[in-house]
Amino acid sequence: MTTHWILGPGAIGRLLAHSLAPLAEVAVIGRRPLPGQQILTTPEGETRAQHLPSFTAERLAAGAAAPPAFVHITTKAMVAEASLASVASVLPSSTPLVLWQNGFYAQPRISQTWHGPVLCATTTQGAYVTGDDSVVHAGRGPTLVGDLDNQHTALATTLAALLSNAGFTATAVGDIRSRLWQKLAVNAAINPLVALHGVRNGALRDDAYSGRVIAVVGEVATILEKEGIAPPNGGEGKAAWLALVWQVVENTANNKASMLQDMEAKRLTERGAILGPLIESAERHGLGCEVLKGLDQELALLEAEF
Structure with missing residues (x-):
């Protein structure tokens, strides 16, 4: 199984972790650890509980965690660069990043400075948190994945297939900008x-x-x-x-x-x-x-x- 680090345990970050967990190893990384047992409420009102490993950036930096296949940055746009910097020391420079930010602020900035592939994801999946241990999946919608210079088509296609299997209905596109x-x-x-x-x-x-x-x-x-x-x-x-x-x-x-x-x-x-x-x-x-x-x-x- 591939390993996915999810940097930023907000609504989309936790929804992504819940969705990927049956298919890949996930680690949710934030400023403070969250309860390991997390609850997802589906759009149909069903509740599902599963264990999602949670770490702080400091703990990862102190340990010897195996490098992930992908790092998903799901923080707010204005702190995405600082959040990446908090784990950069334990990441190979070739690690693929996936940016899930709103707006068009973090994407060009990180794409210009990170040495590895940088994919951008845009989704209309709706979610909101209701506590440290729970998130509500409020609405489904398509997810699009690609990179700003259209140089990583194969990687985007691989990720889109995994996300689709996880329920995100994702498509790799050549016009993500x-x-x-x-x-x-x-x-x-x-x-x-x-x-x-x-x-x-x-x-x-x-x-x-x-x-x-x-x-x-x-x-x-x-x-x-x-x-x-x-x-x-x-x-x-x-x-x-x-x-x-x-x-x-x-x-x-x-x-x-x-x-x-x-x-x-x-x-x-x-x-x-x-x-x-x-x-x-x-x-x-x-x-x-x-x-x-x-x-x-x-x-x-x-x-x-x-």
């Missing part, structure tokens, strides 16, 4: 709004919030057109982006988005990794983005109270 921008568009339309209003994803369909979703997507569609990112699913313009957002909202209606989880826990959000690249792109292209800037400011004000 565009797919990450697509995910960024969805995140920008969903995460800030559910975080600000304290609602789950499905509530965005309500009249009270849908207008704000449409306004965000309007700005995002214009920005991505300037970036040369084609609308999804062969569609055209704003309508195609809006259809994608509503599809994800529907698929993850019961999900508590990561930014909402951060707000509830009074943690800093990933607004810099999600809204930041879009705002920077708009300014670079001379585009207005008052809606996106407004969301960023609203989130910043709430974060200042933590």
Whole structure:
């Protein structure tokens, strides 16, 4: 069996560990060890318990753990580089990394500095933690895997096959850069709004919030057109982006988005990794983005109270 280290025991990290554990050896790595017995609640409401080994980076550095086949980094985007640095001393420089971050911040930075293969994964699987020993799998969705320069197709195909066997319905793609921008568009339309209003994803369909979703997507569609990112699913313009957002909202209606989880826990959000690249792109292209800037400011004000 291959060994997979999962660096960052948040919702997606634990869901990934639960999914891979029957097929591979997994180790969940965080700032503090978690209970070994972990509980997963499926989208159908079933509960499953299994043992997931949990370590701190310091313990790994002090021991003589065998090198993993893959290191999955499932931390927040803004701390992904620091998290990698915490285990880099015990990793061969050729170790493949898999980056699961929201936004488009950590992916280019780590891809440029790590000597081994760096794959990027984007998923619409929905999950949220309910305690140190439990995670809820709130909604299923496709997962895409590839590298920014399209140089590791075989590795991406191997990983996608394993993830699919684990229930992630994964596909290796040669255009992951565009797919990450697509995910960024969805995140920008969903995460800030559910975080600000304290609602789950499905509530965005309500009249009270849908207008704000449409306004965000309007700005995002214009920005991505300037970036040369084609609308999804062969569609055209704003309508195609809006259809994608509503599809994800529907698929993850019961999900508590990561930014909402951060707000509830009074943690800093990933607004810099999600809204930041879009705002920077708009300014670079001379585009207005008052809606996106407004969301960023609203989130910043709430974060200042933590």
